[in-house]
Amino acid sequence: MPNQESILQAQNVHFRYDPEQPKYAVDGVTLDIRRGEFVAVLGANGCGKSTLAKHFNAILLPEAGTVLVEGMDTRNEDHLYDVRQKVGMVFQNPDNQIVATIVEEDVAFAPENLGVPPEEIRTRIDEAMKLAGIYEKRDAAPYKLSGGQKQRVAIAGVIAMRPDCLVLDESTAMLDPHGRAQVMKTIHQLRAAGITIVSITHYMEEAAQADRVLVMSRGRIVMEGTPEQVFSQTEKLHSYHLDVPQAAELRDELVKAGIPMPENVITPEACAEELFKLLK
Amino acid sequence: MLKDITIGQHFPGHSVLHRCDPRLKLVATIAYIVVLFVAPNPLGLALSIALLAALYKIAQIPGKMILKSLKPIVPIVIFTAVLNLFFVTGQGEPLVHFWVLNIYIEGVKYAILLAVRVCALIAGTSLLTYTTSPIVLTDAIESLLRPLAKLHFPVHELAMMMTIALRFIPTLIEETEKIMNAQKARGAMLDSGTFTQRIKALVPILIPLFISAFRRADELAMAMECRCYHGGEGRTRLKQLKFTSEDFRCLVVIAVALVVIACTRLFVPGLA
Numbered sequence: 001m002p003n004q005e006s007i008l009q010a011q012n013v014h015f016r017y018d019p020e021q022p023k024y025a026v027d028g029v030t031l032d033i034r035r036g037e038f039v040a041v042l043g044a045n046g047c048g049k050s051t052l053a054k055h056f057n058a059i060l061l062p063e064a065g066t067v068l069v070e071g072m073d074t075r076n077e078d079h080l081y082d083v084r085q086k087v088g089m090v091f092q093n094p095d096n097q098i099v100a101t102i103v104e105e106d107v108a109f110a111p112e113n114l115g116v117p118p119e120e121i122r123t124r125i126d127e128a129m130k131l132a133g134i135y136e137k138r139d140a141a142p143y144k145l146s147g148g149q150k151q152r153v154a155i156a157g158v159i160a161m162r163p164d165c166l167v168l169d170e171s172t173a174m175l176d177p178h179g180r181a182q183v184m185k186t187i188h189q190l191r192a193a194g195i196t197i198v199s200i201t202h203y204m205e206e207a208a209q210a211d212r213v214l215v216m217s218r219g220r221i222v223m224e225g226t227p228e229q230v231f232s233q234t235e236k237l238h239s240y241h242l243d244v245p246q247a248a249e250l251r252d253e254l255v256k257a258g259i260p261m262p263e264n265v266i267t268p269e270a271c272a273e274e275l276f277k278l279l280k
Numbered sequence: 281m282l283k284d285i286t287i288g289q290h291f292p293g294h295s296v297l298h299r300c301d302p303r304l305k306l307v308a309t310i311a312y313i314v315v316l317f318v319a320p321n322p323l324g325l326a327l328s329i330a331l332l333a334a335l336y337k338i339a340q341i342p343g344k345m346i347l348k349s350l351k352p353i354v355p356i357v358i359f360t361a362v363l364n365l366f367f368v369t370g371q372g373e374p375l376v377h378f379w380v381l382n383i384y385i386e387g388v389k390y391a392i393l394l395a396v397r398v399c400a401l402i403a404g405t406s407l408l409t410y411t412t413s414p415i416v417l418t419d420a421i422e423s424l425l426r427p428l429a430k431l432h433f434p435v436h437e438l439a440m441m442m443t444i445a446l447r448f449i450p451t452l453i454e455e456t457e458k459i460m461n462a463q464k465a466r467g468a469m470l471d472s473g474t475f476t477q478r479i480k481a482l483v484p485i486l487i488p489l490f491i492s493a494f495r496r497a498d499e500l501a502m503a504m505e506c507r508c509y510h511g512g513e514g515r516t517r518l519k520q521l522k523f524t525s526e527d528f529r530c531l532v533v534i535a536v537a538l539v540v541i542a543c544t545r546l547f548v549p550g551l552a
Contacts (some may be wrong), residue, residue, distance in 0.1 A: 057506060081508050091505040101415050101447045108518035112509035115514045122518065143450040163536060164379035 006068075007165050008033040008056055008087070013065035015051060025051040027219030028065070033163070038187075038197045040207035040227075043216035043240040049200050052216070053169050056198065056245075057087040070164065085114060086114050086271035088158030091204050092170045094150035095142075103153050104138040110161045126158050131193060148179025152186055163194040174225065182229060184209070204245040205233070208266045213242060235265035247271035291410040297339040298411045301527040302420035309408045315538045316401055320393060324544040328400050331537050332407070341410050347540055349406035357398050361391040403434045418442045427518055429512075436512025444500070450491060458487050 007168050026050045033039055043049045053172075054060040055067045058074040069086055072079040081192065089154040091097055109126040127242040130133040131151040142150055151171055158166065160221070168187070172180040184206060191197055199206065207213050213230040215223035217240045222228050231237070231248040243249070243264075251265040259278065292298070297305070336346065370386030379382075408419070422439035429435045463484050464470060470481050519548060 011422070059502060059505060084506060084508050089503075091499060091503055093496075093499060095451050097503035099500070099504060100443060105415070105518065109509075110505075112515050112517055113508040113510065115516050118516055118518060118520055123517065125518070141450075142447070143454075154503075161507065205304065267429045 003143060005035045006032050007035045007037075007070055007197070009066075009068040010055065010062075010067050011068075011279070013052070013055060013062045013067060015055065015060060015063050019063070019231055024048075024063075024219050026055070026062075029216075029219070029221055030041065030065075031214065031221060031224075032140070033165070033196060033198060035196055036191075036194060036212045036214060038191055038208035039214060041198065041200045041214045042202075042204075042217060042242055045123045047216045047224055048219040049242075050169050051219075053167050053198065053200055056165070056167050057089050059089070060085045075191045079151070085161050086163055087165045087167060088161055088163035089167045089222070090154050090158055090171045092173050094147065094154045094174075097154040097157070098142045098150065101141055102138075103134065103140050103142060104151060106142065107138075107156045107160050110157055114161065122159075124162065125156070128160040131159055133189075134166075146179060147175045148182040151175060151179065151183050153182070153188075155186055159190065159195075163195065163199065166190060166200075168197065168199045170200055170202065172206065180206075184185070204243055206247050207264040215242065231266045232263050236274070291339075291390075293340055293411070295339045296526070296530065297407075299526070300411075300413050300530050301521060301523050303424055304414045304451055304523070304531055305408055305412055305519060305525050305526040306417070306420050306424060308531075309405055310539075311534075312540055313406050316404075317543050318542050319412065319523070319545045321544055323548045324398065324541050325393065325396050326472070327537075327541045327544065328404075330478060331398070332400060332403055332540070335407055339407065341407070341409050343409060346403050346406070348404045349410075351404055353398065354461065356380075356385075357395050360398070361395045362396055364391040378431065398507060414446050417515075418446070418518065419521060423516060425483055431512065433517055436515070440512075448493075451496075452489070455492060456489055461484050 010031050013026055013029045014024050016024045025223065029048075029052055041049045041052070055062060055074065056069065058067075058069075058080055061067075061075050066084075067074045069079075070082045072083055072086075074083055098106050099109050101224070104125055107128055108121050109122045111124050115167050125149070126135065129138055132155045133158055134152045136204060137145060137149060142153060145153065155171075166187075172183050175183060180203070187197055187199065188209075197210075199210065201207055207229065208227045210227060213223070213225065213227050215219050215230060215237070222240060223233070223236065231244045234244050234248065234252045237244050242251070247268050247270065248266045250271060251261045254261050261274055261278075264275055304552070312328070315324075319328075335507070336343070355368075361379055365383055365387045366381050368384065368387035368390045369382070370384035372384070374382035374384050375388065387451045392418070412420075418439050421442070425433065460470060468481055468484060472478075475479070
């Protein structure tokens with residue numbers, strides 16, 4: 001369960017790609033992510049969510065405001081590799097994240113960079129590959145794996161750094177439903193192992209599994225709360241060009257049609273239960 | 281499918297030659313090439329071929345693989361052999377006299393020795409790639425060139441580039457196939473037309489391929505940064521190359537064999 005200790009803090013972060021343009025990609029974001037939390041970030045294309053994510057491990061530095069990772073300012077170059085080791089990042093396309101031609105060599109890439117002694121690299125990568133569920137594939141060539149397997153190799157490659165926090169930047173966007181389910185299972189396992197998860201996603205069903213949901217629009221955080229709180233505001237979400245999970249959509253339509261349904265119905269299971277009660 | 285092509289020509293196995301330290305194999309191969317040039321006499325070449333045959337036998341690589349590796353160079357071998365046949369002049373009467381061309385007995389000898397030497401050279405270097413995977417070979421090159429890093433030669437960067445190139449070959453082949461299909465679906469004629477038309481038809485395939493490759497490079501660079509990559513300094517390796525006692529025995533055997541072959545030049549006259 002999340003405790004009160006902050007792991008990632010952003011204070012009034014501003015960032016723009018082109019300093020000559022007045023438009024900010026991230027326009028005054030303040031947020032606080034606590035250790036052990038699972039936070040989903042939603043938003044339409046171009047709302048600045050990926051840009052924000054890249055601030056969490058010092059790939060991008062804020063133009064104004066500060067980003068603190070476990071209290072370390074990302075602008076402090078002395079802490080650069082500490083920050084990157086603490087906050088792992090997984091991107092959309094697994095093909096463009098895998099460096100080596102053998103799975104276990106790729107997973108070993110990050111610990112090798114950190115200068116971990118060879119014997120310890122071995123224990124770390126075995127642990128990471130088991131956690132990501134690709135230990136059986138350790139001798140395979142990455143191009144022979146499926147999309148879901150490749151993305152889990154990419155996750156294992158980051159987990160091998162032993163990060164405290166994992167940022168997933170639309171990591172399931174390119175996968176088929178089966179691959180997505182594999183990756184979500186891995187994410188839940190990582191959470192159980194105590195790793196904080198920040199997941200940027202387009203899939204409302206994935207966001208519904210989070211502890212907290214943030215909605216971004218035009219570089220700002222416009223909604224925040226538990227999935228139940230956020231997804232019951234169907235109209236408001238639609239105004240930000242976002243959908244709600246199908247279960248919440250159904251509940252909304254039923255309420256509009258005059259059928260009484262309680263609030264906070266966002267998963268298919270909860271929806272089925274409520275409908276069962278009604279039908280009895 | 282294009283995807284099924286093998287990278288390099290690695291022929292996996294568990295023989296002594298497969299297990300052997302890749303640095304030793306690399307150095308031995310270079311030494312073997314040198315010896316082929318040092319001892320270009322019939323006895324030396326015969327011994328080299330015998331050594332090679334023994335090594336292929338130990339590595340359990342089928343004979344047809346040797347033929348496969350020699351196939352692409354056959355035209356070059358024939359061309360150089362024929363040239364030598366006609367242009368090497370010797371004392372005495374020519375064997376054959378035809379128009380302005382004379383073939384001497386020395387020319388025939390020279391041509392045969394040269395052809396055999398080139399074939400032995402290719403078969404020998406192929407043995408290295410058959411028994412060593414490209415990734416291991418890259419490690420060996422990095423390890424052997426390490427002393428040059430002191431002279432600011434980018435050894436680690438070179439090895440990293442080779443690794444990434446090997447890693448992306450199948451990915452880019454797959455991508456090329458996709459783009460070709462997409463362009464065919466839009467009516468591109470890739471298989472018909474004159475030679476120049478076909479070359480021109482490749483442009484709409486190469487341009488998207490290059491753009492996508494650059495985009496991939498950009499993303500890969502970011503993913504590598506995220507995994508704390510900062511060049512070769514302070515980097516450790518998962519797989520350490522170890523020189524075992526078995527490797528030492530291989531070293532001795534190979535060294536003795538090569539020295540014996542090199543010494544044949546003292547007893548048997550060879551090519552100039």
